Amino acid sequence: QVQLVESGGGSVQPGGSLRLSCVASGSIFSLYTTAWYRQAPGKQRELVAAIIRGDITTYADSVKGRFTISRDNAKNTVTLQMNSLKPEDTAVYYCYVEPSWGQGIQVTVSS
Numbered sequence: 001q002v003q004l005v006e007s008g009g010g011s012v013q014p015g016g017s018l019r020l021s022c023v024a025s026g027s028i029f030s031l032y033t034t035a036w037y038r039q040a041p042g043k044q045r046e047l048v049a050a051i052i053r054g055d056i057t058t059y060a061d062s063v064k065g066r067f068t069i070s071r072d073n074a075k076n077t078v079t080l081q082m083n084s085l086k087p088e089d090t091a092v093y094y095c096y097v098e099p100s101w102g103q104g105i106q107v108t109v110s111s
Contacts, residue, residue, distance in 0.1 A: 002032075002100035009093065009105035012085055016109070020080040022095030022102055030073040032098040036080045038091035038107075045094065049080060062088070085109045 008020040020036065035050035049059045049069035057069055068081045078095060087109050095102035 002097050004095050004097055004100055004102035006093070006095050006102040006105040009107050011108040011110065013111050014086055014109055016085050017081070017083045018085065018107060020082070020093055020095075020105060020107070022078045022097070024076045024078070024097045024100075030071075033096075034069075034071055034078040034098070035096040036069060036078070037094045037096055038089075039094070039104075040088075040091040043091075048093070050096075051078070082107070087111075 003025045004022050006020065006022045008018060010018060012018055031053065033050060033052050036048045037045050038048050039045040047060055048063055049067055051057050051069055051071050059067060066082065066084045071078045089107060090109050091107060092104040093107050094104045
């Protein structure tokens with residue numbers, strides 16, 4: 001059973017940056033797909049960014065060029081660097097390390 005601990009959320013003004021981190025335990029981290037999803041109020045959970053086995057990255061169109069996902073296999077950590085944040089990025093962000101989910105962390109972008 002993979003356990004995930006997320007950190008780094010909070011509130012920021014539009015145009016600001018936040019960095020989300022997720023530390024995984026109990027798995028051979030490098031073998032698994034790792035990703036960040038988000039869910040805004042009243043909306044379905046959506047994929048934000050992922051690193052698929054083989055280090056292939058993919059991003060939602062809405063975050064391309066602004067967000068960067070990275071992974072440190074030695075530290076079992078997956079990070080989401082979020083720049084140029086917009087109010088529509090406001091959501092609960094979830095770390096996913098196949099097959100487990102983090103508890104979610106709030107990101108609020110507001111002036």
